[in-house]
Amino acid sequence: MRPTKILGIAPYEGMRSLMMQLASSMTDVELTALVGDLEPGAALVEQYPPDAFDVIISRGGTAEIIRRKTHLPVVDIELSIYDILRSIRLAESSNNRYALVGFPAITRNAFFLCDVLRYNIDLYTIHDESEARTVLRKLAAEKCPMVLCDMITNSIAHEYGLPALLIISGSESVEAAIRQAVNINQLFLPLRAHSHLMEALLRTREDQLIVVDEGGQEVYRSSGAPLPTGLPSKLADLLPSVLAEGKRHVALSVKGQSYTIVGNAISADGKKYAVFSIQPHAARSAMERYGIRFLNKEEVFDRFFKSFYGITQPDNIQHFTQFAHSLKPVMIVGELGTGKDQMARLLYGNGPFQNMPICLIDCALLQQKGWHYLINHEDSPLTESGITVHFRNTRCLTDEQFLYLFSMLKDLHYHRRNQLIFTASLTEGNGLSPRAQHLLSWFDCVTLHLPLLRTHREDIPHLASLYISSLNMHNAKEIVGIDNEGLKLLQDYEWPDNYDQFKRVLQELVLSASSPYIHAESVRAQLAQERLMYPAVSTQSLAGFLEGKTLEEIDLMVMRHILAQEHGNRTAAAAKLGISRTSLWRMMQKCGLLEESAPDGPK
Numbered sequence: 221m222r223p224t225k226i227l228g229i230a231p232y233e234g235m236r237s238l239m240m241q242l243a244s245s246m247t248d249v250e251l252t253a254l255v256g257d258l259e260p261g262a263a264l265v266e267q268y269p270p271d272a273f274d275v276i277i278s279r280g281g282t283a284e285i286i287r288r289k290t291h292l293p294v295v296d297i298e299l300s301i302y303d304i305l306r307s308i309r310l311a312e313s314s315n316n317r318y319a320l321v322g323f324p325a326i327t328r329n330a331f332f333l334c335d336v337l338r339y340n341i342d343l344y345t346i347h348d349e350s351e352a353r354t355v356l357r358k359l360a361a362e363k364c365p366m367v368l369c370d371m372i373t374n375s376i377a378h379e380y381g382l383p384a385l386l387i388i389s390g391s392e393s394v395e396a397a398i399r400q401a402v403n404i405n406q407l408f409l410p411l412r413a414h415s416h417l418m419e420a421l422l423r424t425r426e427d428q429l430i431v432v433d434e435g436g437q438e439v440y441r442s443s444g445a446p447l448p449t450g451l452p453s454k455l456a457d458l459l460p461s462v463l464a465e466g467k468r469h470v471a472l473s474v475k476g477q478s479y480t481i482v483g484n485a486i487s488a489d490g491k492k493y494a495v496f497s498i499q500p501h502a503a504r505s506a507m508e509r510y511g512i513r514f515l516n517k518e519e520v521f522d523r524f525f526k527s528f529y530g531i532t533q534p535d536n537i538q539h540f541t542q543f544a545h546s547l548k549p550v551m552i553v554g555e556l557g558t559g560k561d562q563m564a565r566l567l568y569g570n571g572p573f574q575n576m577p578i579c580l581i582d583c584a585l586l587q588q589k590g591w592h593y594l595i596n597h598e599d600s601p602l603t604e605s606g607i608t609v610h611f612r613n614t615r616c617l618t619d620e621q622f623l624y625l626f627s628m629l630k631d632l633h634y635h636r637r638n639q640l641i642f643t644a645s646l647t648e649g650n651g652l653s654p655r656a657q658h659l660l661s662w663f664d665c666v667t668l669h670l671p672l673l674r675t676h677r678e679d680i681p682h683l684a685s686l687y688i689s690s691l692n693m694h695n696a697k698e699i700v701g702i703d704n705e706g707l708k709l710l711q712d713y714e715w716p717d718n719y720d721q722f723k724r725v726l727q728e729l730v731l732s733a734s735s736p737y738i739h740a741e742s743v744r745a746q747l748a749q750e751r752l753m754y755p756a757v758s759t760q761s762l763a764g765f766l767e768g769k770t771l772e773e774i775d776l777m778v779m780r781h782i783l784a785q786e787h788g789n790r791t792a793a794a795a796k797l798g799i800s801r802t803s804l805w806r807m808m809q810k811c812g813l814l815e816e817s818a819p820d821g822p823k
Contacts, residue, residue, distance in 0.1 A: 224405040226398065227268065228253035229261045229278040229286065231371035235297075235389060239277075242395050248402055257371050258349075262286045274408070275401040279389065280323050280370055281348075293404050297389050297397040299370075301329050307368050307387040308339065316365040318385070321346060321355055321373050326387060349376070356380050427499040432459060434492050447498070450474040455496055458483050462494045469606075471504075471514030471577035478504040478514065480577075507593050511585030512601070514577040520565040528723040529559045529566075532686045540668065544570035549640035549663040553652065554670030556785050557720030560643040561612065563670060568608040573639050576607045584613035584792035591621065602629070608639040614655055616795040622655060630662050640665075673715040673722055680711050684726060691730045699730050705740035713747050716754040717784065725750065753784050772810075779807060 226243070228251055230236035236253045243251035252273070256264045262285040265276060270291065278286055279297040287294045304326065311318045319342040320330050327345040334341055342364075344355045352373050359367060360380040367377055368385050377384035422429055422442040430447075431440035436456055447455075454472055462468045462483035472479045478501040486493050504514065515523075524530045543550055544567040552560045552567075568578040579601040586594065594600050601609055614622060629635065640663060644656035652660065659665065673680075684707070688699050702710070715721055725746055729738050755777065779793075786792040794804040 223248050223250040224275060224402045225273045226251045226401050227265065227273040227276045229264055229276065229282055230255050231257040231261070231279055231282060232386070232388075235279070235394065238389075238391060238394050239398070242391060242398060246398065246402075249398060251398070256282070257375075258282050258285060262289055265290055274405040274412075277397045277401050280325060281372060293401075293408065295397050295401045295404065296325070297393055299326050299329065299387060299389055300393045300396075301333060303390050303393055304329050304387060305333060306390070307385060308333065308341070311366060311368055311385050314366065318342075318366040318368060319344060319359055319364050320368040321352065321359075321377075322368075322370050322387065323347065326370060346373070352376050356382060427497045430455065430496045430498065431493050432496070434463065439493065448474055448477065451479070451498065454481070455483075458496070459494050462496075463492055465575060467575060469576040470516040470518075472516070473505065473508075478508075480514075501599055504599060507590060509585075510587055510590030510593070511580075511582030512590055512594065513580045514601075515565075515580065516577055517569050517574045520569045520578060524562055524565050524569065527559075527562050528687060528719060529562045531690050532683045540566060543567060543666060543668050545572070546666060547572055547636075547639065549635050549642070549665045551656065551660050551665035551667045552641065552643045552670065553646060553656075553667055555646050555672055555718055556716070557718035557722075558670040558672065559719055560645075560670060561610075563668065564610045564612075564641045564643060567641060567668075568610070568639070571608060571639055573606055573608050578608040578610060579604075580610050580612070582612050582792075584616040584786075584789070584795050586617075595625070602634065605637040608641065610641040610643070612643045613792060613795075614642065614659070615653060616792065626659065626662060635663050673718045677711045680722075681707050683722070684710065687723065687726050688730060691727060695731060697730055697733070698736060699733055699738060700736040702729075702738040702743065703740055706738055706743035709740060709743045709747060713750070721750065721754070753780055755781075775807060779804070 226249060228236065228239045230239060230253060233255055236255050239251060239253040243249045243253075254261075254264050256262075258281055261278065261282040265286055266289065273292060275293050275295060276286055276290065277283075277295045277297055279299075283294050283296045308320075308330075320327065321344045322330070324345055324347070327343050330341070330343055333339060334343070344359075346352045346355060349372060353376055356367070356373065356377055357380060360382050364382065366383045366385060367373070368387055369377060370387055374384045374386045419442075425442065428445070428447075429440070429442040430438060432438050432455070436459055451472075451474055454474070458468055458470065458481065463485050466485050468481075468483040470481050470483075472481060480497075480499045480501060482497040482499075484495045484497075486495055504512070507513075540563060550564075550567060552563050554560050565578070568574065581594070581601070594602060601607065617625065629640075634640070642656070642659050642663075642665065644652055644659075646652065651657075660667065681702075684702055688701065691697060692699055710722075710725075729742055729746055732742065778797075782793045782796050783790070786796065790804055790808075791801055794801040797804065799807075
């Protein structure tokens with residue numbers, strides 16, 4: 221067993237020499253001894269790294285100060301009864317009156333001696349330098365011939381002209397302290413070895429561990445590397461929910477870098493701590509452009525309640541969220557513009573895995589890189605457990621991709637470890653697509669049907685008022701409302717793109733309004749534009765609809781309709797039309813649609 225490394229802080233040179241002398245004859249001790257009293261003595265400890273010594277020995281007030289500044293065990297060199305008795309006998313040989321002034325460790329034994337041996341000595345217990353000065357000033361005024369004291373009191377006594385006799389620690393006290401230090405180190409060795417092993421294991425982890433207390437103070441970090449800018453504030457925001465809920469699992473993006481943060485609440489010695497595991501994900505950061513994105517509950521709720529659906533339909537939230545409590549996969553069904561994506565986020569935010577991220581997978585954007593990451597990468601969301609995954613635009617997968625992906629998930633029972641959400645579009649008069657029917661059957665989905673705006677025409681005035689209020693706030697407008705004739709026009713319109721179209725129409729009406737009221741003329745003109753983009757093809761036969769139109773006109777109408785359905789997303793529109801994105805671009809250029817699309821809109 222290696223020698224015990226001891227740092228000795230002696231209040232005076234004589235004790236330092238005694239420490240060195242005693243340690244030189246001990247084969248199991250490696251001693252470094254320095255001279256320093258109180259704060260200067262404690263400051264000497266801070267000059268060494270924490271692992272330079274096993275134990276520290278010192279005396280009196282200096283030992284107390286050192287304990288507050290180090291995690292190492294500190295052994296106090298106690299003044300024994302023999303040390304005090306020797307000093308008393310020496311003082312009595314002077315045949316003068318004297319007083320004993322010292323910290324409790326000295327006066328406690330002095331009281332015992334005086335009681336047993338019937339000594340009549342004035343004893344004064346002090347706790348700090350201020351009390352020492354008060355007592356010594358009093359004794360000086362009383363012309364006390366001599367005081368027995370420790371090192372700090374000895375120094376002050378000279379300032380008041382008081383003769384002082386220093387109570388010194390004998391060799392048996394210093395030796396006892398050194399032996400106690402060795403024993404303590406032997407007790408701590410297994411714990412220290414275990415601690416070093418755990419530390420080494422933690423440093424082999426790919427993630428970084430940070431432990432903070434309830435006040436947000438960091439108490440441990442597995443790596444000395446500083447956290448990236450922005451992450452400390454994210455951890456501070458997560459701390460209350462981790463301590464309250466016990467565990468949080470979130471996905472964050474800071475300056476283009478994705479991170480997974482897992483927070484766990486733990487208790488130790490009656491105190492609560494949060495342990496954060498921080499894992500960077502370079503691959504996930506690159507996958508957002510391919511339609512694979514991770515969001516947290518806070519981000520999802522923030523987006524939902526700032527959306528048209530969160531603003532205008534709070535009464536429906538409780539009705540729909542009852543579907544969230546089930547672990548069964550959910551198929552959200554509705555026409556275009558009914559808010560299927562927003563409803564998926566609402567279900568996640570109230571679902572069983574709300575404390576884990578939701579992964580949004582838009583199959584229209586996957587391309588080859590996204591597909592490879594999803595199927596083959598070790599960091600793929602398909603390797604996770606206990607998360608929510610929302611698949612949208614599954615129609616954009618090839619037949620081979622569709623069959624491979626969802627057969628694999630079904631065979632691996634992925635839906636039993638995670639919450640699956642699918643969204644499927646309906647068109648009037650048509651049922652679910654064959655692919656949606658397959659998903660519904662394979663995963664035994666619960667279906668959630670979203671209402672159409674044209675079946676709730678009576679709600680249009682109420683919805684308009686709520687959304688106009690939000691638009692006023694965000695656009696510095698002061699619109700009071702829509703006149704009665706304008707509301708009637710809105711109620712009579714069919715709304716083929718439902719709530720998404722209604723939201724967009726209200727936005728354009730509010731932004732273009734020049735008076736407190738939106739008048740019927742403005743509504744009529746706006747709806748006329750909508751009818752050009754959403755022709756009512758269902759009211760006539762296909763032959764009648766196409767009669768008299770050139771192929772170029774038909775191409776233009778089809779492209780307008782598909783682009784409107786996909787909200788300007790050219791990649792999704794090209795997939796729906798069964799052509800490449802480049803072919804769609806050429807057709808749009810030929811038909812003049814490029815000039816009509818907003819320069820900063822979806823590509």
